[in-house]
Amino acid sequence: MKPNLKNIILTGMLLLCSHLMNAQFLTASDTSESSVKRYKSIISANKDIVDFIEYSLVKKGLPKHLRNLALIESHFNRNITSGAGAVGVWQFMTSHANQYGLTQQNRNDLYKSTKTAVISLTNLYKKYNNWITVVAAYNCGEGNIAKAMAAANSSQYHVFYKFLPEETITHVKKYLNACYATGELQSVLSNYNSSRMNKVFFVNGGSGKNNEAFAETDINAGFNLKVIADELDVDVTKLMSWNPGISEQLEDKGEGTLYLPKDLMPDFLLRKNKILSRSIKESTP
Known part of the structure; x- marks a missing residue:
């Protein structure tokens, strides 16, 4: 399910206004x-x-x-x-x-x-x-x-x-x-x-789960989604459910937007270079 852009913008505006005075x-x-x-x-x-x-x-x-x-x-x-x-x-x-x-x-x-x-x-x-x-x-x-x-x-x-x-x-x-x-x-x-807030949005987790806060970052085609899932210790199908269409983005454009729960994003950014190196190594015949 794609993020509701109207809710993203509204949430960002409300939070932005509440913080400006501070x-x-x-x-x-x-x-x-x-x-x-x-x-x-x-x-x-x-x-x-x-x-x-x-x-x-x-x-x-x-x-x-x-x-x-x-x-x-x-x-x-x-x-x-x-x-x-x-x-x-x-x-x-x-x-x-x-x-x-x-x-x-x-x-x-x-x-x-x-x-x-x-x-x-x-x-x-x-x-x-x-x-x-x-x-x-x-x-x-x-x-x-x-x-x-x-x-x-x-x-x-x-x-x-x-x-x-x-x-x-x-x-x-x-x-x-x-x-x-x-x-x-x-x-x-x-x-x-x-400035708008760093993009944060809410998606329905399904199966009765509460909504989860997600953050985004850009990746290029050098990244292997299976390696990302393995390094973050999440099931690759779960990763794909957060990122529908990302495989096509990476293949067609050479880059795409990766969505991860906010608590996982710091781990990804800290390991980004390692993940990229491993992705390239594993894709080499």
């Missing part, structure tokens, strides 16, 4: 003259790099304020390496870079890493539909975001943020401060307040 803490935490001057000075000192990043963002339909992610990640230093091993202007970890085909050696290449960052940010926005959650996910990974959402039973950043690593919470604060310095804070906050 989202007021999302603002710049440091609006001091010294903070503004510091951010503007870094941007001014790296004008050529900033111009290239902004051009790359706008070319793909992304807002210029995302240049502030590179600002707080690296101060636009392509040769910097963090204590955790993140490299370059966009501070790519090896696993994140490899996910998009960026080699470990090319993480400090401004052109290749920016192209990769644009793709990554585009995909994250398609999933979360607001830039604040995107910045958080870029810092701590989609798995941690999924776990935080599940723990808070909410897809609203201002509700689930308390379940995120402290480093990520601080990272988002820095981003908002940088956007205040560049005069783009209101745009970021307006985007957050007008």
Whole structure:
């Protein structure tokens, strides 16, 4: 049975309205003259790099304020390496870079890493539909975001943020401060307040079961549905009942939308790379 879109939208709107008043803490935490001057000075000192990043963002339909992610990640230093091993202007970890085909050696290449960052940010926005959650996910990974959402039973950043690593919470604060310095804070906050909630819907479980809350994520044809079911310890027929028509989507389009109960989605996201690797291995003759 397909989700009732009218109920999805209505539920999302009601929950969104009920949370908006609680989202007021999302603002710049440091609006001091010294903070503004510091951010503007870094941007001014790296004008050529900033111009290239902004051009790359706008070319793909992304807002210029995302240049502030590179600002707080690296101060636009392509040769910097963090204590955790993140490299370059966009501070790519090896696993994140490899996910998009960026080699470990090319993480400090401004052109290749920016192209990769644009793709990554585009995909994250398609999933979360607001830039604040995107910045958080870029810092701590989609798995941690999924776990935080599940723990808070909410897809609203201002509700689930308390379940995120402290480093990520601080990272988002820095981003908002940088956007205040560049005069783009209101745009970021307006985007957050007008964004729809991460898609959550209710489907009839049948056989007298209560309705279950589901979440969605995109997968490509490289994923084997039997492997997904096995890794999540669910019957493949159950998985297919949650995802009618997904086999045809993957075969015809090369990609599709995977629906899972909210309590299973964090497990899938945490094991996503392992599931994909195993899927590819098992499909190889």
